[in-house]
Amino acid sequence: xxxxxxxxxxxxxxxxxxxxxxxxxxxxxxxxxxxxxxxxxxxxxxxxxxxxxxxxxxxxxxxxxxxxxxxxxxxxxxxxxxxxxxxxxxxxxxxxxxxxxxxxxxxxxxxxxxxxxxxxxxxxxxxxxxxxxxxxxxxxxxxxxxxxxxxxxxxxxxxxxxxxxxxxxxxxxxxxxxxxxxxxxxxxxxxxxxxxxxxxxxxxxxxxxxxxxxxxxxxxxxxxxxxxxxxxxxxxxxxxxxxxxxxxxxxxxxxxxxxxxxxx
Numbered sequence: 287x288x289x290x291x292x293x294x295x296x297x298x299x300x301x302x303x304x305x306x307x308x309x310x311x312x313x314x315x316x317x318x319x320x321x322x323x324x325x326x327x328x329x330x331x332x333x334x335x336x337x338x339x340x341x342x343x344x345x346x347x348x349x350x351x352x353x354x355x356x357x358x359x360x361x362x363x364x365x366x367x368x369x370x371x372x373x374x375x376x377x378x379x380x381x382x383x384x385x386x387x388x389x390x391x392x393x394x395x396x397x398x399x400x401x402x403x404x405x406x407x408x409x410x411x412x413x414x415x416x417x418x419x420x421x422x423x424x425x426x427x428x429x430x431x432x433x434x435x436x437x438x439x440x441x442x443x444x445x446x447x448x449x450x451x452x453x454x455x456x457x458x459x460x461x462x463x464x465x466x467x468x469x470x471x472x473x474x475x476x477x478x479x480x481x482x483x484x485x486x487x488x489x490x491x492x493x494x495x496x497x498x499x500x501x502x503x504x505x506x507x508x509x510x511x512x513x514x515x516x517x518x519x520x521x522x523x524x525x526x527x528x529x530x531x532x533x534x535x536x537x538x539x540x541x542x543x544x545x546x547x548x549x550x
Contacts, residue, residue: 290321291421293371297354300374304357311507312342313350314418320364321371335412335506336456336485346507398427404521405429407448409439409465410483411457419452419483422510423517436460440468443475450520453500455484455491463498470499477527479520483508 294317298309309317315335319326328347332339354362358370398404406428408419413434420430431448433439436457443451451469455462462482469475481502482495492503502516 404449410454436465450479
């Protein structure tokens with residue numbers, strides 16, 4: 287875990303503790319770029335993630351700096367946020383990543399139990415998205431795998447089917463709709479829960495996602511608590527379905543055994 291990621295986690299924890307709010311998906315994207323020292327404009331970030339530059343520049347960014355100005359009791363901007371967070375972390379004399387220490391729950395979510403833990407495949411061609419979601423899910427105890435394209439995802443699923451797939455829609459070689467269709471057409475993967483996470487927010491996009499077999503749809507920028515809750519719900523349903531099928535097989539085997547005894 288590099289320093290920028292440590293500071294991002296500290297910033298998220300600090301904001302939650304001071305205001306009760308969480309960093310949104312887009313706020314995280316902006317903040318991690320700034321903390322890494324990447325010379326990227328809001329336009330660059332927006333273009334890379336298919337958002338409106340004006341939306342980031344006039345809405346998301348001002349709200350982000352205003353919230354941290356209140357939390358840190360001084361004027362915060364892109365140019366000083368890293369130094370201010372480092373100073374605050376030193377003054378509080380706390381670990382920069384309390385939520386990722388051995389066995390320690392985060393400020394926003396509890397660790398999942400062994401029975402609740404899921405093997406989750408993230409499919410997105412944007413490494414920043416994969417990084418953010420991986421940290422979020424591993425933080426609470428899930429096992430996370432990554433695929434940077436639809437074709438890679440299908441290969442990974444064929445080799446070892448996950449418990450759940452978080453799937454982006456806009457990818458260059460094969461879009462998320464096509465990936466989901468392939469999963470539904472395969473008897474070995476047709477019942478794997480698929481949650482689309484996309485910046486596309488039109489009704490037609492959501493309708494298409496469900497029509498190809500998606501189980502859920504989360505719009506970016508997402509809320510951490512919402513993502514975790516929906517994942518847990520779908521994992522719970524999947525486990526109940528698997529338990530039911532196992533019981534049905536046991537019952538079928540028992541009936542067959544009884545039939546064999548009667549015919550003997």
